[in-house]
Amino acid sequence: MKNAILIIIGANLLLLILINVLKPTEVVNLEQEKLKQKYAVKPVASVDHSKLPALQKKFQTPQDVTKACNSCHTETHKEIMASAHWNWERAGYIEGHGIEFLGKKNVVNNYCIGAKTNEQACAKCHIGFGMFNNDNYNYSNQNNVDCMVCHDNSETYMKGASMTGYPDRTVNLEKVAQSVGLPMKSNCGSCHFYSGGGNNVKHGDLEEAQLNTTRDVDVHMAADGINLECVDCHTAENHQIKGKLYSVSSDHFNRAYCEDCHTSTPHLNEMLNTHTVRVSCQACHIPLYAKVNATKMDWKWSEAGKLKDGKAYETEDSMGNHDYMSIKGSFVWKKNIQPDYVWFNGTSDHYLVGDTINSIPVKINSLNGSHEDLNSKIIPVKINTGDQIYDTKYNYLIVPKLYAPEKGDSAFWEDFDWNTAAMAGMKRLGLPFSGEYDFVQTVMYWPVNHMVAPKEQSLSCSECHTRHDGRLAKLTGFYMPGRDRNTLLDTIGKWLIILSVAGVVIHNSIRIFTAWRQKKIEAKVINYHET
Amino acid sequence: MKSTNKVYIYKRFERFWHWAQAALIIFLAITGFEIHDSINIFGFEKAVEFHRDASIGLMILIIFAIFWHLAFDAWRQYIPTQKNLLAQIRFYTYGMFKGEPHPTEKTALQKLNPLQRLIYLGFKLFMIPIVVVTGLLYMFYKTIDVNNVVVISHFKLESIAVWHTFGAFLLIVFLIVHVYMTTTGHTYTSNIKAMITGYEEIETETSGDESTTTPDSDEADNLTEKN
Numbered sequence: 001m002k003n004a005i006l007i008i009i010g011a012n013l014l015l016l017i018l019i020n021v022l023k024p025t026e027v028v029n030l031e032q033e034k035l036k037q038k039y040a041v042k043p044v045a046s047v048d049h050s051k052l053p054a055l056q057k058k059f060q061t062p063q064d065v066t067k068a069c070n071s072c073h074t075e076t077h078k079e080i081m082a083s084a085h086w087n088w089e090r091a092g093y094i095e096g097h098g099i100e101f102l103g104k105k106n107v108v109n110n111y112c113i114g115a116k117t118n119e120q121a122c123a124k125c126h127i128g129f130g131m132f133n134n135d136n137y138n139y140s141n142q143n144n145v146d147c148m149v150c151h152d153n154s155e156t157y158m159k160g161a162s163m164t165g166y167p168d169r170t171v172n173l174e175k176v177a178q179s180v181g182l183p184m185k186s187n188c189g190s191c192h193f194y195s196g197g198g199n200n201v202k203h204g205d206l207e208e209a210q211l212n213t214t215r216d217v218d219v220h221m222a223a224d225g226i227n228l229e230c231v232d233c234h235t236a237e238n239h240q241i242k243g244k245l246y247s248v249s250s251d252h253f254n255r256a257y258c259e260d261c262h263t264s265t266p267h268l269n270e271m272l273n274t275h276t277v278r279v280s281c282q283a284c285h286i287p288l289y290a291k292v293n294a295t296k297m298d299w300k301w302s303e304a305g306k307l308k309d310g311k312a313y314e315t316e317d318s319m320g321n322h323d324y325m326s327i328k329g330s331f332v333w334k335k336n337i338q339p340d341y342v343w344f345n346g347t348s349d350h351y352l353v354g355d356t357i358n359s360i361p362v363k364i365n366s367l368n369g370s371h372e373d374l375n376s377k378i379i380p381v382k383i384n385t386g387d388q389i390y391d392t393k394y395n396y397l398i399v400p401k402l403y404a405p406e407k408g409d410s411a412f413w414e415d416f417d418w419n420t421a422a423m424a425g426m427k428r429l430g431l432p433f434s435g436e437y438d439f440v441q442t443v444m445y446w447p448v449n450h451m452v453a454p455k456e457q458s459l460s461c462s463e464c465h466t467r468h469d470g471r472l473a474k475l476t477g478f479y480m481p482g483r484d485r486n487t488l489l490d491t492i493g494k495w496l497i498i499l500s501v502a503g504v505v506i507h508n509s510i511r512i513f514t515a516w517r518q519k520k521i522e523a524k525v526i527n528y529h530e531t
Numbered sequence: 532m533k534s535t536n537k538v539y540i541y542k543r544f545e546r547f548w549h550w551a552q553a554a555l556i557i558f559l560a561i562t563g564f565e566i567h568d569s570i571n572i573f574g575f576e577k578a579v580e581f582h583r584d585a586s587i588g589l590m591i592l593i594i595f596a597i598f599w600h601l602a603f604d605a606w607r608q609y610i611p612t613q614k615n616l617l618a619q620i621r622f623y624t625y626g627m628f629k630g631e632p633h634p635t636e637k638t639a640l641q642k643l644n645p646l647q648r649l650i651y652l653g654f655k656l657f658m659i660p661i662v663v664v665t666g667l668l669y670m671f672y673k674t675i676d677v678n679n680v681v682v683i684s685h686f687k688l689e690s691i692a693v694w695h696t697f698g699a700f701l702l703i704v705f706l707i708v709h710v711y712m713t714t715t716g717h718t719y720t721s722n723i724k725a726m727i728t729g730y731e732e733i734e735t736e737t738s739g740d741e742s743t744t745t746p747d748s749d750e751a752d753n754l755t756e757k758n
Contacts, residue, residue, distance in 0.1 A: 271579065271580070271583075274673060277673060460575075460576065461574075461575040461576040461579065462574065462575040462576070465566075465568070465575050466568055466575070467568040478688070478689075479687065479688045479689035479692055481566055481567075481688075481692060482566055482567070482568045482575055483568070484689070484692075485567060485568075485696070486689075486693045486696070489693055489696055489697055489700075490696070492700070493696070493697070493699075493700030493703075496700055496701075496703075496704050497700070497703055497704060497707065500704045500707045500708055501707055503708070504707060504708060504711040507623075507711070508711070508714070510628055511627065511628060514628035514629070514630075515630070518629075518630055
């Protein structure tokens, strides 16, 4: 009786424990809920600009709009004119180069190569008006600040193509001026989605689909999600916007982090939280990028200039993207891409104009960091490859003149002559061109920070912690459980196990055999006595 | 004259400790080698979770076992001795094939033969400490914490992992040989039965009545200990 009661109590206890252990637990992450609450409330403007008398007039030029803005926001232009958006450069310290002022003004990339000599076209992404293909732009003229490109909330403002930064002639300046407010996705996107000459060309994780997308594509910007604006994370104190990209930046300074909202211990699982020391949030939470539209992964300038019947032509790939353009060369586009992964400590090196080429492929930018550097984390990157023109004698990259309004002005896109384009480009840069050129492989690293997936789609452990073909297979030199092992130890261990099993089997066989023989002998002995 | 006698050898806690430890070590081996990506049963994530939980279970059990060994002087069972050591080795490699009797007598006071003493001492002072110490280092391994909490960067994770794996291989070899050696008792299963029930059939040379050394139940544990 006593035993029966004990057994019943015991069995019930066991059942209770099992139920608690096996039950899937749905624990609410309170920090996450707080964030949702915070960003669910969208800011309401304290001023309705359509009611301001200063904006109730016909604007002849976009500069008139800026003057009207300045009539109330009397000092704001000073903030703007101290920003990288305006100056196209920012002071930075680069190991081996010292302090450099880097930005769109002077960096090289392996897309359209360089803005210099092509300002008239590139100024479409400058927050100012009237930038021509020369060095005469007046960066201190406050009237040339373009307030509207960032603050238009009517979604009708757009800059004209190759119009030195002026708005398209169809833009209704009154409507735009009266609509202004906090920048929306469409404002930032008007440049940052189309950089490189088309939607999603450069970044791969920033594109027009994010204007109206689902959580599967981007949990933060999703229309069916929290629907954040860019400036919710990229906050700006005095127009100095937080966060930057290492295609033009080099310092570990004023960066935007996921941790700014989510903290460095965002998971309820301690095991996952320990990862955040060496693994960036993005590494696990952005399993794929370019999820809606493709991005350019490879750009071969060496194939540019082919003509059909003396005319430039274009061809398209299966996704409908140009895979060849006479003016630009051939491209490879990809969609739903698994990022590459690198160690990154927040600083980067750059190929600066005039630098000698000392390794091929030429690293246009390189992200610094290693597993030995305690400040480095693993981040996902897009690696863009390609080839571009360089001076074979002076052994440096050439920034060619690509754009001119018409033929005969040395621009490659009009004349298809690399010699004159290189000559004109290098003349603007103040560097000699030997007249001898060829094409050299280049590579560029673009950290992937957007298109964060819902948590269910984040990487599972075994996508990295696996012996074969894990996502971090290329990052070597450190020990990762599940991926790495000491082959000598494993071999010794395997043989120890094999030998001990064999030893046991042999020992037992001898036992059975000797016992069997013993029995036979005993049987014989007994038989002998009986007979 | 040979005869067999039932002798009470393994006390209740000892049996619980033995089987719990066996289960935990086997489970830890399975999950551990899954983390090592040698096998695939639960999936990496679950394997890590289970391995950590089971390791905490094992460490709690070890703490209890240490306390038990000290409290009941059971640690003396493992004091190595040279007496009969060669005879024991000779028995396993030669004598038992000839049907010779065990050179050492098994009693509640002297459960282990000289070879067992040596190997179990190695198990307790070498194999288990290797996996436990490296396991703890592994568990709390951090390079640098942004919240400035723990820093273990003096040991490379690789060396911790290699020693941990080394300990695991030793334990597996121990397990294989140990399980086999249990079959070398009076009959193939008498040792295992003893570890389950506490009572072991033991060959004795004399036909003398040994029932006095055979307590009827676990309640007599302490009495025998005090002898």
